[in-house]
Amino acid sequence: MTARTLKYSINSTLINTIAFSGIVILVILTVFIIKEATPALTNVGAELFTSVYWYPTNSYDPEFGLLAMLIGSLYITGLTSLFVLPLGYIIAFFLFEYASPTEVRVIKSAIDLLSGVPSVIIGAFMLVYVAPLTFKFGIYTPENILIASLGLTILSLPYTASLMQEAMQSVDRSLKEGALALGSTRFTAGFKVVSRAAISGILNAVILTVNRIIGETMVVLMVAGGAAIIPRSLFDPAKPLTATIASEMGEVAQGSVHYSVLFFCGLILLIFSFLLTITARVIITKNKHV
Amino acid sequence: MVETTKEPVIQVKDFSGFYGEKVGVKDITVGFEKNKITAIIGPSGCGKSTLLRSINRMNDEIPIYKTQGKILFEGQNVYSKEINLTHFRKKVGMVFQRPTPFPMSIYENIAFGPKLHGTKKKTDLDEIVENSLRQASLFNEVKDDLKKSAWGLSGGQQQRLCIARALAVDPEVILLDEPTSALDPIATKHIENLVEELVSTYTIIIVTHNLAQAVRISDYMVYMFQGDLVEYGQTSAIVKQPADPRTEEYLTGKVS
Ligand SMILES: Nc1ncnc2c1ncn2[C@@H]1O[C@H](COP(=O)(O)OP(=O)(O)O)[C@@H](O)[C@H]1O
Ligand SMILES: [Mg+2]
Numbered sequence: 001m002t003a004r005t006l007k008y009s010i011n012s013t014l015i016n017t018i019a020f021s022g023i024v025i026l027v028i029l030t031v032f033i034i035k036e037a038t039p040a041l042t043n044v045g046a047e048l049f050t051s052v053y054w055y056p057t058n059s060y061d062p063e064f065g066l067l068a069m070l071i072g073s074l075y076i077t078g079l080t081s082l083f084v085l086p087l088g089y090i091i092a093f094f095l096f097e098y099a100s101p102t103e104v105r106v107i108k109s110a111i112d113l114l115s116g117v118p119s120v121i122i123g124a125f126m127l128v129y130v131a132p133l134t135f136k137f138g139i140y141t142p143e144n145i146l147i148a149s150l151g152l153t154i155l156s157l158p159y160t161a162s163l164m165q166e167a168m169q170s171v172d173r174s175l176k177e178g179a180l181a182l183g184s185t186r187f188t189a190g191f192k193v194v195s196r197a198a199i200s201g202i203l204n205a206v207i208l209t210v211n212r213i214i215g216e217t218m219v220v221l222m223v224a225g226g227a228a229i230i231p232r233s234l235f236d237p238a239k240p241l242t243a244t245i246a247s248e249m250g251e252v253a254q255g256s257v258h259y260s261v262l263f264f265c266g267l268i269l270l271i272f273s274f275l276l277t278i279t280a281r282v283i284i285t286k287n288k289h290v
Numbered sequence: 291m292v293e294t295t296k297e298p299v300i301q302v303k304d305f306s307g308f309y310g311e312k313v314g315v316k317d318i319t320v321g322f323e324k325n326k327i328t329a330i331i332g333p334s335g336c337g338k339s340t341l342l343r344s345i346n347r348m349n350d351e352i353p354i355y356k357t358q359g360k361i362l363f364e365g366q367n368v369y370s371k372e373i374n375l376t377h378f379r380k381k382v383g384m385v386f387q388r389p390t391p392f393p394m395s396i397y398e399n400i401a402f403g404p405k406l407h408g409t410k411k412k413t414d415l416d417e418i419v420e421n422s423l424r425q426a427s428l429f430n431e432v433k434d435d436l437k438k439s440a441w442g443l444s445g446g447q448q449q450r451l452c453i454a455r456a457l458a459v460d461p462e463v464i465l466l467d468e469p470t471s472a473l474d475p476i477a478t479k480h481i482e483n484l485v486e487e488l489v490s491t492y493t494i495i496i497v498t499h500n501l502a503q504a505v506r507i508s509d510y511m512v513y514m515f516q517g518d519l520v521e522y523g524q525t526s527a528i529v530k531q532p533a534d535p536r537t538e539e540y541l542t543g544k545v546s
Contacts, residue, residue: 174387179402183376183380
C-alpha cells in the first residue's frame, strides 16, 4: 500500500465514520424524544390537542392543552412567511435581473452581514426599539404576534433571498437570453422563464424558510408575549411551542407529566420539520424534468 | 467586395466591440443580403459570436461589453436610443449554440413569442404554432405531444423547436450561433436542410465553426481572424480563390 492509497483509505474511513455517527446521533435523538414524549400521550391524551388551557404547574388540577401554543406557532409562522417569502423573491429577482454587478456585490455583502446577526440581538432590537412603538397605535401589549413576525422576517429574509437568488442564478443563462431574443422584457424573461426553470430551487427555499421560522426560538421567546391564549388578531400575544420548551424546560421536574408534555411539543416540531423536508425532496425530484 | 445593387438588410458600419479593455471585434464593415445565407467563419475566439450577438444587442447582457460604430437595420441604427428592443428583436430572431427550450410545453414554447407581441386568440395561436412547427419540419414528430414538456425532446428536435419558436414571431432575419455544434450528424443535416429551405423567406446569418457546413449552405461568407473581418464575398468565389493569405490558410486547414 503506497502512502497515497493509505491516506485515501484513512480519509474515506474518516468521512464514512463521521457521516455514520451523524445518522446514529439523529436516530438516538429521535428515539429519545419519542420515549420522553410518550407518557404525555398516555397520561394526558387527546386533551393535548383539544384543550386551550395551559396550567402545567397547577398542583390541584393541572391542564396540558397545547392548542393555543400550536395555533400560536402556526399563526406566527404563517404571518412571517407572508412577509418574508414575497419580499425574499422580490430581492432575489431584483438582484438577478436588474442590479448592476456593483449593486449585487454591495447588496450581497449586506445580506451576508445581516444573516450573521445573532437572533438574540434581533430580539433585543425589536424589544427595545420597535415594540414600544405599538403603544402609539393603541395596541395593548408591545409584545405580540406582529412584532414577533417582524423580528423573524428580519432574521430569515437574508436566508430566503440568497437561497432564491442562487436558485435563479443556477438556471442556464441561455434560457434567459432565449426569452430576450424573442423580444421579451427582462421582467418577463425573469418571471415567466427563469423563475419557472428555477421553480424547484425556489420552492425548496420556501420550505427551508418555513422550516426555519417554525423552529426559531429566541425572537419569539423575547417578543411574542408568552401568553398561552388563542390569538384573535395579530396584535395579541402568543406562546409558540419553541418558546414554551425554552422557558419551561429548565424548571420542570424530570419525569413529571409536564416534562413529558414539553418533549411532546418537541416531537410536534420534529414532525413538522420532517414533513417539510420530505415535501422539499418530493418537489425537487418531481421537477427534475419540468 | 462584392457589389450588389440591393440595399443589405443589415449593414454593419465601422463597428467595434470591447469586453472591458479587451477587443472582441474591431472596425467591422459588412452588409448582410436579403434572402441569402451568410456564414461567419473563422477560428475559435476570433469574434464570430461577438459580431452576431452585437446585431440583436444580445451582448448588452454582458455588463462590461461596450460598442463603437453602427449597425443599421432597415436604415435605423440598432444602438440608437430610439430603438424599441422588443419590436426590433421580433424582427431579428436568434437561435443559440445549445438548444434553449423553455421549461414549458411544446405548444407554450412556440406560443410564448406571439403572446408577448399581443396575439391572444386561441385559434390564432393554434394556427401559428402549427405553421411554425411545420416550417421547422417538426410538426409531424410532435403533433400528438404538443402538451408535453419541451425538455423531453431530443437535442435535434429541441433545436428545431427553437427555430420554430423564432419563426413564430414572424421575423425578417434569423441569427444562428453554431446551431449544430451540439448535435449529431443526422440532426445536423436536418438543420442544414431546414436553413436552406427557410432562406427563401428569411435572411439568414449563421456562425459556424464547421467550414464544410459553411461551404455547403452559404451564399456569402465572412472570414474573421482575431477580431478583424479579413474577407467577405460570395462563398463560391472565396472557396475558389481567397484574396487574403489568412483566409487561404484557414481554408486549407492550417488554422482551425
Ligand atoms: N463575456 C466575455 N468577457 C470577456 N471576453 C469575452 C467574452 N466573450 C468573448 N470574449 C472574448 O472575445 C473574443 C471573441 O470571442 P467570441 O466572439 O466568443 O469568439 P468566437 O465566437 O469566434 O469563438 C475572444 O477573445 C473571447 O475571449
Ligand atoms: Mg462563438
